[in-house]
Amino acid sequence: MLKSARKKEKDPEGRMPLVEHLRELRNRLVKSLIAIVVTTIVAVFFYKEIIEFFTNPILEAVGCDRSFAELAELAKNNGETKCARIVQNGLLSPFTLALTVSLSAGVALAAPVWLYQLWGFVAPGLHRHEKKYSLAFVGAGFPLFLLGGYFAYWTLPKMASVMLEFSIIGSDNQLPLDDLLQLIMRMILVFGLSFELPLLLVMLNFGGILPGKKMAGWWRGMIMGITVFAAIATPSTDPISMLALAGPIWVMYFAATAIALTNDKRRARREAEGPADDEASELDLTPEDIGEIEAVGAPRALTDGSGPERDRVNGYDDVT
Known part of the structure; x- marks a missing residue:
C-alpha cells in the first residue's frame, strides 16, 4: 500500500x-x-x-x-x-x-x-x-x-x-606484467576516448554552438592536430600504429562535418518556413520609434488646443 x-x-x-x-x-x-x-x-x-x-x-x-x-x-x-x-x-x-x-x-x-x-x-x-x-x-x-x-x-x-x-x-x-597490462589499458582508453571526438563535435553542432561551416574550415588544422595527437598517444615510433589511430579519426571527422552541414541546412530551412500551425510564433519585443508608428497610419497625438479648431481624436476634442 x-x-x-x-x-x-x-x-x-x-x-x-x-x-x-x-x-x-x-x-x-x-x-x-x-x-x-x-x-x-x-x-x-x-x-x-x-x-x-x-x-x-x-x-x-x-x-x-x-x-x-x-x-x-x-x-x-x-x-x-x-x-x-x-x-x-x-x-x-x-x-x-x-x-x-x-x-x-x-x-x-x-x-x-x-x-x-x-x-x-x-x-x-x-x-x-x-x-x-x-x-x-x-x-x-x-x-x-x-x-x-x-x-x-x-x-x-x-x-x-x-x-x-x-x-x-x-x-x-x-x-x-603489471606495466604491460597498464600500457594495454591506457592504449585502449586513449583510442576509445579519441574515437568520441567526432561525436562531441556533432553534439556541439546540434546544440547550436558549433556551425558546420566552421568545422569545414578547420580541416587542415584538425588533420595536423589529430596526427600530432596520434604520434604522442602511441608509444611506438612506427607509422602503422600512428596511422591506425589517426586514419579512422580523420574519416570520422569529415563524416561529422557532413552531418553538421546537413543539420545546419535543415535548421535554416525550418527557420525560413516559420513556425508550424501548432507552434507559437516568437514575439518581437524590439521598441519602435513614435515617428515610425505615425508614418504607418497610427492615431495622432492630441493637440494642445492652441489652434482655432481642435483636432478630434477618437470622437473627443480633449483628453477626457
Whole structure:
C-alpha cells in the first residue's frame, strides 16, 4: 500500500523533494555497486584467462610460439624461454594484479547495469527531445568506444614488435606484467576516448554552438592536430600504429562535418518556413520609434488646443 501510494504521489515531470532525490541516488548507487561486486567476484575465477587474452597477441608478435600460461610453466621448469619474458616483481604483485584485473573486468561487465541506473536517475529531468538526443548519442558513443578499443588491441602487437627491436642483441628482455597490462589499458582508453571526438563535435553542432561551416574550415588544422595527437598517444615510433589511430579519426571527422552541414541546412530551412500551425510564433519585443508608428497610419497625438479648431481624436476634442 505504501509503495503504491508513493508512486501515485510522484510528479509526472519527475520533480521531487531533495530528500527523495538523495534517497533515489543512494538506491541506484547501491544497485550499481552490487552489480560491480558480483561481476568482480565472477572475474576472479577467470582473471588468468583475461590476462592471456590481452598478452598472448603481444607474445606472438615478439616471436613467442607459446601462450602466457605455457611460458610460465616452461620458465618454472627450466627457466628457459625463446622470447621476451613476462615477469612479476614483488611478493604482493600477483595478488594486486589479480585484484586489479578482476575489478577492471567487473566494472566493464557491469557497465549495462550502472549505465542504466545513471540514465534512470538523469532521464526524469530531461525534456522529450533531450531524451531522444541523449539516447542517440549514447547509442552511438558506446560502439565508437568499442571500435577505438579494438583498434588499440589490433595495433598493440605490431607496436610491441617494433619497440623490442631496440633491445640490445643478446640481452634478455623482461616485461613486467603489471606495466604491460597498464600500457594495454591506457592504449585502449586513449583510442576509445579519441574515437568520441567526432561525436562531441556533432553534439556541439546540434546544440547550436558549433556551425558546420566552421568545422569545414578547420580541416587542415584538425588533420595536423589529430596526427600530432596520434604520434604522442602511441608509444611506438612506427607509422602503422600512428596511422591506425589517426586514419579512422580523420574519416570520422569529415563524416561529422557532413552531418553538421546537413543539420545546419535543415535548421535554416525550418527557420525560413516559420513556425508550424501548432507552434507559437516568437514575439518581437524590439521598441519602435513614435515617428515610425505615425508614418504607418497610427492615431495622432492630441493637440494642445492652441489652434482655432481642435483636432478630434477618437470622437473627443480633449483628453477626457
